[in-house]
Amino acid sequence: MGSEETPDLREALKTVAVALKRSGVPFALMGGYAAWARGGPEPDHDVDFLIAEEDSAAAAKFLAEEGLDVVEPPEDWLFKVFTNGAMVDVIFRDSDLTAGRDLVERATVMQVLSVDMPVMPATELVASKLNALDEHYCDLTMPLAVARALREQVDWERVERDTSGNDFAAAVLYLLRRLGIIDRAAAT
Structure with missing residues (x-):
């Protein structure tokens, strides 16, 4: 699926999901890939995960310690994780609403690309x-x-x-x- 010109978003999704599972921070796949996991069209530009705002610093620190490239952009509602040229957004405020654990915990566990993970x-x-x-x-x-x-x-x-x-x-x-x-x- 991936190449030098086209990052492998599916592999990035799995890599970050597995790392987030190891972190113990509650998370959920959201955005285009969550819709795809539920039967929608496959996105082509990034992967999105949702975490509670109170978990954002711990999640970013853990992912960086796992060797992933974590970048804090100027936007104050997410951080970005880069793996093998693919971008993953880890969002803690969506549509101007702060994400609390209650929102994240509404996700249901599904198998996505052979990895069990919570999906919005x-x-x-x-x-x-x-x-x-x-x-x-x-x-x-x-x-x-x-x-x-x-x-x-x-x-x-x-x-x-x-x-x-x-x-x-x-x-x-x-x-x-x-x-x-x-x-x-x-x-x-």
Whole structure:
């Protein structure tokens, strides 16, 4: 899968997941690869893990001690881990909400690429993708593809509640109903 030009994201996912498991810090696969693990399209740019904000320093320290390249970017809501040329984001604040252990612990353990790991539920994944939309990032391609793929796993009423303050999310929910991807009565 990987090459000099294309980092092996799957291998990076496994490497960081196994290291996080060894750290004892509660974590969950989130973002595009979590959606992929649940049946969505495979992402092509990075891997995302969620940890509680109170665990971020300990997780970063442990991963660095494991020999992974840990970088703290200017953004104050994540740190990045590089392994074999691939980038993994370790996020502790998503959509402007601080991640507590309760959010991380909602994940369910699934086998992803032969590694058992916690994966965020479909409802949280879709809500997170929709809440990430704004006037600077309003490409609907991936949110629509993920919503279509995960539609039976999603509590659409909860997505509606969790994204009620985002007009872009409302537009996506409207479009999903119009396209018949979700029930017209769902998320209204």
